[in-house]
Amino acid sequence: MxxxxxxxxxxAYRAESAVIEHLxxxxxxxxxxxxxxxxxxxxxxxxxxNRERLAAAAEQRGARLGSEGEHREHRRAxxxxxxxxxxxxxxxxxxLRELFLRASAVSLDWEMLAQHAQALHDTELLKLASQxxxxxxxxxxxxxxxxKTSSPQALASAG
Numbered sequence: 378m379x380x381x382x383x384x385x386x387x388x389a390y391r392a393e394s395a396v397i398e399h400l401x402x403x404x405x406x407x408x409x410x411x412x413x414x415x416x417x418x419x420x421x422x423x424x425x426x427n428r429e430r431l432a433a434a435a436e437q438r439g440a441r442l443g444s445e446g447e448h449r450e451h452r453r454a455x456x457x458x459x460x461x462x463x464x465x466x467x468x469x470x471x472x473l474r475e476l477f478l479r480a481s482a483v484s485l486d487w488e489m490l491a492q493h494a495q496a497l498h499d500t501e502l503l504k505l506a507s508q509x510x511x512x513x514x515x516x517x518x519x520x521x522x523x524x525k526t527s528s529p530q531a532l533a534s535a536g
Contacts, residue, residue, distance in 0.1 A: 378435070378438045378439050378440045381493065382438065382493060383435070383440050383511060384496075384508045385422055385486065385489045385490045385493050386431055386434060386435045386438075386440065386442060386490070387435075387442055388486045388489070389427075389431050389441075389483065389486035389487060389489075390432060390442040390443055390447055390512060391430055391443070392479065392482045392483040392486050393424045393427050393428040393431065393482075393483055394406050394428060394443065395482070396424045396476070396479045396480055396483055396513075396516065397421060397424045397425060397428065399472070399475055399476055400417050400418075400420055400421040400424065400476065401421065402470050402472070403417045403476065404417045404418055404421065405500040406464050406468065406472065407469060407472065409464070410469065413469065413523070416519060417484050420515070420519065423512035423513070423515065423516065424512075424513075424516070425442055425485075426509075426512075427483075427512060427513070430508075430509060431505070431509075434501070434502060434505055437501075449511055465531075465535075466527065466530065466531030466534055466535070467531055467532075467535050469527060469531065470524065470527060470528060470531050470532075473488070473520050473523050473524045473527065474524060476516065477519045477520035477521060477524065478515060480513055480516040480517045480520060481517055483513045483516075484510065484513045484517060486490075487509060487510035488506075488510070489504050490502060490505070490506045491503060491506035491507065491510070494506060
């Protein structure tokens with residue numbers, strides 16, 4: 378595998394991993410916000426599938442993405458956990474903002490992968506980008522919508 382192809386596959390894989398990590402944290406921190414939690418779980422599955430497909434594409438081309446230590450078990454906190462702090466509306470805004478930024482980074486990586494695939498006439502990679510990128514755009518759109526609807530009340534209540 379050429380260095381450029383490894384670069385773009387690895388960047389997309391790592392960016393999807395960052396989105397996964399953040400969505401896992403959101404589902405933990407915002408358990409009481411049912412819409413946020415349930416949509417985050419759905420979006421989490423999108424990123425997990427995308428990451429698996431990236432790893433498979435790289436493996437077909439003779440490369441491995443990520444590291445062995447990357448797949449650590451995510452600690453799920455329970456509602457009786459004394460270490461859990463009260464989550465404020467501003468915390469939700471910060472989490473949504475961070476999700477928006479991380480998903481935007483993934484979107485850029487999908488764009489680069491698609492451009493690379495077109496340049497190489499690699500129809501399999503182009504198909505991968507074409508199928509996975511819309512899921513990332515859904516993550517961005519949801520985070521943006523939630524920020525727009527949540528911001529006025531959260532910011533006003535923060536004083």
